[in-house]
Amino acid sequence: MFGLMTGQKIDRIPVSPFAMGYAAKVCGFSIGDFYANAKVNFRSQLMAADMHGYDSSPMYGYASIGAWEFGGKIGFPYEVGHGAPYVIEHPVETPEDVDRLEIPDPSRAGSNPISMEVAKQCNALGLPAVFQVGGFITFAGNIMEPARMLLWMIRKPELVHKVISKVLAFQKLTADWYIDTFGPEKCMVFSGGATESNKLISAKQFETFTLPNEIAINKYVLDKGIHSVLMHPCADQNANIPHYRKIREECGWRGRYVWNFGPETPLEKQIEMFGAHDIIGGNVDPPSFQTKSFDEVIMLCKDNIERGMKNPSGYILMPGCELPPLTPPINVHAMMTAARKFGSFE
């Protein structure tokens, strides 16, 4: 994957299964420890990649980001049925809480110290130090409780804007912390979230509440010298795609971007919008890895590879979101088999 992102010659398409909870389980760790313990997080991702031979490097992140960082509480996924950290207490419950919300110190905020520890271990092996920014609606929803935030987008929009502006300030401080620690050339940004989905909000609401902030944080990290960005517009964000393109246009198409949309977004649409400059990352239907057979997964990957390899700026075989933690290992092998068989450049 590093070869593709740095423009080197590669012998097959890279495979990045977005394996988080799966990595823990396949290595015999609990998913709770995966998110609560940096060593388990790093080691299991490295071991799973080595076992299967896939190309992604370890990173820390989860969809409930924001609540703990701004003073709320999360639970780690130790129970059967849990797949990722979840919010127990949102820091904003009343309009008054919005004014009281302080921008946290990034070095001590919530999961940031764990994420930094994982990044340090990556950096020691020459792998990118990944940190999470963007996804402002998701981030703010975790701070305010998603339904409350969605209601306030109409009833009290000024409060949603206020929280998001604090999120932007916090994300800039987080970016500075990583850049100061590793240097911008060693960092990689992960940006994404599911509450931006058009199952929840309209493209207009995306434009109003998040687009200016997405442009601001992307410009900020690019201006600081960061080159690599993984964008994960989670779930159905088809109506938001023109706005994502606007982010790239406003940033002058600088940097090396990978787009990993949900399975609802056709690869052809992604190639049309971003293909002249950016890498497209897969988007095979994630639940299929858990529920379908080896042969069926091979065929799903084959279809994705054949369509994705038409992207002039490169393609990575990925699921359209995190690999289900309960995926049978043979279906990760199916990804690798499909990549070797249908994604070879030799």
Next chain:
Amino acid sequence: MNEEILNGLADAVIAGDVEKAEKCAKDSISADMDAYTSIMEGCAKGMNVVSKKYECGETYVPEILCSAEAMNAAMDILKPHLKADATAVPKKIVLGVTKGDVHEIGKNLVKLMLEAAGFKVIDLGKDVPTEKFVAAVKEEDADICALSALMTTSMIFMPDVIREVKRVKPSIVTMVGGGPLSAATAETYGADGYAKDASVAVKVAKDLVRSV
């Protein structure tokens, strides 16, 4: 006059206008209108329009939540005036998010749509273990058991719930929905129905009840 009030109620729900919804509800009481008719021909009619607009991608969850506020405000005024014998016995639905899963926006939308359509919903909330579904179905003598999940780690409990509720009440019908589900997975799990999202949940529930 009555039609004007009913249309006003429906419009208020569609627009998410709480003040107007309350005024129309009070007007209907003052005009001695039947409260059940006001709920069904006013509030529910408005919510059905909202549901259809959501299905077509013409409205989104923030607007639906405002409509829910307006509908609830009107219902609070109308409910005390319901006559005991005014309605047929509504079909009962036990609804919940399966164990390990705390995502409930989708489930809450389903609840809203079902209630607007006249179902009695017993909402068990989120992170609900199998035993709790079984106990609720038994205790409430429910007609439908509806399960929601947003995670692949929590949807795996659906077959257990379906099997166990059918064991205590063989005639119960089951339906499932949520992001990682598909019609094929629902069938594998033994569910009688599958709703891809809240906008179609009412139709699926009505079809299932009719088929029994």
